[in-house]
Amino acid sequence: MCGIIGLVSKREVSSTLLEGLKRLEYRGYDSSGIATINNKKIERVRSKGNLSFLEEKLANISLPGKIGIGHTRWATHGSPEEKNAHPHITNKVAVVHNGIIENNNQLRNQLIEAGVKFSSDTDTEVVCHIITSYINSGLNAYDSIRATMNDVKGSYAFGVLILNEPDKLFAVRGGSPLAIGSARNENFIGSDTYSLSAYSDNITYLKDGDVAVIENDSFRVFDYSNSSVKREKQSIIESVSLSEKGIFKHFMSKEIHEQPEVIAKSLSNYIDMDKGVLNIPSLPYDFSTITNVTLVACGSSYYAGLIARDWFEKFTNVKVDVEIASEFRYREPPMVSNGLTIFISQSGETADTLAALKHCKSRGQKTISIVNVGDSSMCRDSDASLKIYAGPEIGVASTKAFTCQLVVLACLAIKIGTSNGSLSKEQEKEYVKSLLSIPRLISNTLDKEDEIIDLAHDLSNITTTLYLGRGQMYPVAMEGALKLKEISYVHAEGYPAGEMKHGPIALLEKDLPIFMIAPSNSLYEKTVSNLYEVIARDASVILLTDNEGLHNIGLIKNKIKTFLVDETDIISAPFVYTLPNQLIAYHIALLKGTDVDQPRNLAKSVTVE
Ligand code: M6R
Secondary structure, eight states, X not given: OOXXXXXXXXXXXXXXXXXXXXXXXXXXXXXXXXXXXXXXXXXXXXXXXXXXXXXXXXXXXXXXXXXEEEEXXXXXXXXXXXXGOSOEEOSXXXXXXXXXXXXXXXXXHHHHHTTOOOOXXXXXXXXXXXXXXXXXXXXXXXXXXXXXXXXXXXXXXXXXXXXXXXXXXEEEEEBSOOEEEEEXXXXXXXXXXXXXXXXXXXXXXXXXXXXXXXXXXXXXXXXXXXXXXXXXXXXXXSOOOOOOOTTOSSHXXXXXXXXXXXXXXXXXXXXXXXTTEEOOOOOSSOGGGOOEEEEEEOHHHHHHHHHHHHHHHHHHOSEEEEEEHHHHTTSOOOOOTTEEXXXXXXXXXXXXXXXXXXXXXXXXXXXXXXXXXXXXHHHHHSSEEXXXXXXOOOSSSOSHHHHHHHHHHHHHHXXXXXXXXXXXXXXXXXXXXXXXXXXXXXXXHHTTHHHHHHHHHHHTXXXXXXXXXXXXXXXXXXXXXHHHHHHHOOEEEEEEGGGGGGTGGGGOOTTOEEEEEOOSSTTHHHHHHHHHHHHHTTOEEEEEEOHHHHHTTGXXXXXXXXEEOOOOOTTTHHHHHXXXXXXXXXXXXXXXXXXXXXXXXXXXXXXXX
């Protein structure tokens, strides 16, 4: 997952490459670097840590050159040290890489036996040495790259500079995304549209097996058979200017507070506001014939799928499975001919989800992607795509994308339900009304942020916690635990409240904080029974519920802390109960002083397996 940028121009490139890398930092920020060709030499500046460290170095070291490549890294092979930062270079070649070379060890051993000295622990350096050895054997630059592609196994996108072709930038795609953006007198390469959109109003996506030879005024693309091919040039329509934090200290906080607005925007794209009914763009399927729905995703997007399972089951009466993409793609689950598989992803680039999508397509499944990044690989590879309209999500922890995914999933479940006759028009209107109430309900929760801040102060020293819930509140609990884990580094688990007694109850001890999520719905009483079991073991409960829930809690009211939200229903509950969990995670992280927007070891877009 790493971000690649490259530029060949008539002007100096290093400052533009640095700006481009800032747009790719969401893909990784363990280390970064830039290389240029200048005066018949490859020059390079690299730094450990996020881009601010590289920026600081570049303020003191000049890096001249009108052609260059840059990289921001999420470590796979080799720890996040400067020696492992890209670009990797020899005296003739510089390479930046996104992906994983699976036969790295074997190739590295062969090179070592041939006398090559390595200066990093990365798989990328292997690529750099192989290209160099082909150049040394007399092959030209293009043929050396092609020959190297035959040697390496895995998924990759490379940006390559070759000293004896100082005016040409080479772009290689073999499983990881890479695109070309053109502007006057210069051409760029970038891992995504966002990195290119500041410089170019058009984009050309490479396909797997492509090598592009790029000069400042033109480029050519060759496919796996070395035939010159024309790849479609698309305009970059959407404005993806980098969001500013505005009055907020972190993007995550801003994105939490944006939710009423972006959810309303998302709703307006799928609902006819005047008529109070769904208005979903036409999709290439007859939903009345769908017999199975499979939801596939990773991380928070997977939890969104688990929440949506309830809606799909209740509204459509078809069988629903929810799958973790990295597990699903390596199983051989039977697939029925009228199965619909839905892929949920903020980035639309998550490698595991993308691979699962390709697998399902090859097995004749109907595919829909639900994505935030509209021109992402998933969007292009699926039969149909529904955007969630959350706007750019910069914080690594997913917040507004998660709730906007829920919007689209709820609408789709209602749509399939009405199409196959499981839901009446009246029910559709009732659920749409509930959807439309969500921006107001979550605004009410955001207004109580001060209460959460107090709670966070009480909890700032916790080292472990459990989030418990039943039904849809179980995945809401898992999402809450994930938020806390990823940004505050506090151990947390989301667990089905009713399953506690089968093991995890052994963890309970005096004052262990437990979040109980209990809206006053049909599962309320069962959840409260579990709450009593927790209290009986002297753990310290924070109850998330509504007024009625608090009223019905009985004698233990004074033994627990409570956070109250508005009354909810089957549609609104997962949204409304997600908000306090996001805020709690954020404020605990703030008190712990962690890097909220760029938590350690993570990246926004996970483009490796
Ligand atoms: O871009 P995707 O939605 O496919 O990403 C999936 C996960 O990597 C993502 O949700 C991750 O779990 C987030 N960091 C959660 O906050």
